[in-house]
Amino acid sequence: MADILYEYGNAVYANLTNQCCCRCTFCIRNTGDGLGSARTLWHEKEPGWPEVKDAVDRFDFAGFRELVFCGYGEPTCALELLLQTAAYMKALYPHMKLRLNTNGLGNLVSKKDIVPLLAPHIDSVSVSLNAPDSEAYDKLCRPDFDNAFAAVLDFAEKALRQIGQVKFSVVDVISEDQIEACRKLANDMGIPLRVRACGS
């Protein structure tokens, strides 16, 4: 059975779903089954609320200050579960900060603006920018949607206004020139950019 909660670095991570609307060429899911303390992050069956609640109830959060929604899938593809889990965590552990790591396509997945739903529960958001323009994005991330890159920027802009703490990330599989172009785009939007090593 896949780990629903696992430790990675200084945080606890929540692996709510294996669904994703991208097929990124660099996706860590292509290179291994587990990460951090997780033996495997592949669910035999997508978890529901009873399984996630049970995992939260059993987990020892002592010493941890952050829970990150990030696993082997895109958390906003399991939006209801994400919201329910976040609300439960906030009720049980008000001191814990909740971060969403997302590909930024949740509004397209849900066909509505989900940022107002996230804002009451989520403290910070890390959005995978991945590329400086739509063409490069489509090539690298192979999204299920047309105009996905514009949707990522729109999501980040809405999250910045309604949640406040937003970061972009790119993976160092792209060229220095592309990273610089991403940095400029992020700067222009007033959002910090983190360049992360592939697989981290």
Ligand code: SF4
């Ligand atoms: S969005 Fe994340 S989980 Fe989905 S394919 Fe890309 S890297 Fe993998």
